[in-house]
Amino acid sequence: MKRDSYLSELEILKSIAETLNESTELKSMLEDCLRKLLQLTSLEAGWIFLINGEGEYELAAAESLPPALSNPKHQALTQGDCWCVSRFRNGTLTKASNIMECKRLENARLGNWGDTYGLVYHATVPLKAGEEPFGLLNVAVANKETFEAHELSLLESIAYQIGTALKRIHLTMKEQDIKIAEERNRLARDLHDSVNQLLYSINVTSSAGIRLAKEMPIKEVLSDIQRMSQHAQAEMKALIWQLRPAGLAEGLACSLKKYGEMLGLEVNLSVEGISMLTSLQEETLWRIAQEAFHNTLKHSGEHKVNIVLHYKKDTVVMIVSDDGIGFQYAEETCLPSIGLKSMGERIKSMNGRMALHSKRGKGTSLKVELPI
Ligand SMILES: Nc1ncnc2c1ncn2[C@@H]1O[C@H](COP(=O)(O)OP(=O)(O)OP(=O)(O)O)[C@@H](O)[C@H]1O
Ligand SMILES: [Mg+2]
Structure with a gap:
């Protein structure tokens, strides 16, 4: 040769x-x-x-x-x-x-x-x-x-x-991947400790200002400032959660419940078995549930969401469902949005499966199965 x-x-x-x-x-x-x-x-x-x-x-x-x-x-x-x-x-x-x-x-x-x-x-x-x-x-x-x-x-x-x-x-x-996760955690921590605390101070200060101000127009301006700072704080909180699936340290189920509640959803959680997931598998399920929660909030007209986590020997099954207005879903539909698409891509990259069932007026249910 x-x-x-x-x-x-x-x-x-x-x-x-x-x-x-x-x-x-x-x-x-x-x-x-x-x-x-x-x-x-x-x-x-x-x-x-x-x-x-x-x-x-x-x-x-x-x-x-x-x-x-x-x-x-x-x-x-x-x-x-x-x-x-x-x-x-x-x-x-x-x-x-x-x-x-x-x-x-x-x-x-x-x-x-x-x-x-x-x-x-x-x-x-x-x-x-x-x-x-x-x-x-x-x-x-x-x-x-x-x-x-x-x-x-x-x-x-x-x-x-x-x-x-x-x-x-x-x-x-x-x-x-580990370095990226660490950097995201650091960013989340910094945002939480700096911008978030400042927004909180603006909120408290404007609240005191409202009480002290004598003239109506000033009270109104301060109320506006307070509303905007509260809004910014809520946005910041959501951003921090997005950055930091390190909330996952508390366990997937617990973190999901907290996250849903933070969004204003009533989360009905059921867990079977014991989690043996890798951090990548946890993060995948976390991101998928996050998108499903946002979809329930944005599209279903409901404020209740059910989540089932079933840890089996070789697989983990997660079902996120709501009893909202549902939609006509067909697997071959080419959606212009990225939410469901990127869910599919995440699952595929982990060799998992996803099934979405929805019908107008009959709610929506998303089932994800990942091999362990
Ligand atoms: N839980 C749900 N209840 C009702 N309709 C839903 C639900 N989940 C998804 N849908 C429908 O499926 C469509 C596609 O969802 P998808 O998450 O891909 O996109 P999106 O939420 O509209 O936008 P984004 O790209 O920001 O996620 C939605 O626009 C909505 O019509
Ligand atoms: Mg979406």
């Missing part, structure tokens, strides 16, 4: 390690690494699939693909299943292997999607960090049927390096 005789396998590994080390962004890291790999070796084409815990794959990088695989819009690599992805999913792909006939290349040939540049076979290597699997590295050379054992072994070493780099990026992303 060596292009230049002086370029030892060690040098290839060193160069790949340097490329991986330079990046902090996942996609560009994989693209750079794949490009480097093809430059340093006689490999002619390569692509990387990232595969999540649900077995869903995503084409994360591709380099020097023949038209058959890259046209139209990488169709051959983004649709359907193949041997390597199936073997990865069922856990039988543990080492670098030869894929004797690539189903995707075969499909591309049958579908006449373009020239394959003589590619029929490829090697596939699982990307792992320790036992944690991330996806697959696939590489190919025109008319090459099988990769030798030493070639597969080099690819395996490279795949380990990529797997470790993927793990590093995942950890960095997690760390960033």
Whole structure:
């Protein structure tokens, strides 16, 4: 697989390690690494699939693909299943292997999607960090049927390096999330201690002014100031709550009840089981319930909201419902608003499910289920 005789396998590994080390962004890291790999070796084409815990794959990088695989819009690599992805999913792909006939290349040939540049076979290597699997590295050379054992072994070493780099990026992303949460908490605390207290002082001072003032127009001006400061205080409180799901320290159920009551809702809460949620899962449910509360307040015509939290062994179920005016909801409706849409996106990102039931005059019920 060596292009230049002086370029030892060690040098290839060193160069790949340097490329991986330079990046902090996942996609560009994989693209750079794949490009480097093809430059340093006689490999002619390569692509990387990232595969999540649900077995869903995503084409994360591709380099020097023949038209058959890259046209139209990488169709051959983004649709359907193949041997390597199936073997990865069922856990039988543990080492670098030869894929004797690539189903995707075969499909591309049958579908006449373009020239394959003589590619029929490829090697596939699982990307792992320790036992944690991330996806697959696939590489190919025109008319090459099988990769030798030493070639597969080099690819395996490279795949380990990529797997470790993927793990590093995942950890960095997690760390960033924690930093963002900390910063939001700090901002919430500062707003609470500074602006909120000042607004409170304006409220108290104008109230004293109203009592002391003798002339009606001055009383009225001071009343206006008081009303506005109360309004600003209420807005500030809501903003602080939005910033700080750290209220979650008191537990999701308790925080939700308090938040709803702060909005002026009567919250009927029922909890079953014991919470074993991660902070990310808690925050997801918190944000969804927040939006559902606001929707009840804005649209339902009701001031009562029911919330059920059911912690089961593998899942948590949250139901937020009201007996308000309801609306005609169809899943395929494309809503111009962002509230329900971003709820859906949050749930999807946590591999959860959401069901919204509503009918005019029959209230609204939102059911969310997240795997634990
Ligand atoms: N609890 C509810 N009762 C009645 N109608 C509702 C309820 N929840 C949502 N709706 C209807 O669904 C629509 C979409 O809700 P969504 O939260 O996506 O948007 P929104 O609240 O109008 O705006 P925003 O983007 O600020 O959230 C609302 O405009 C409203 O007509
Ligand atoms: Mg809304």
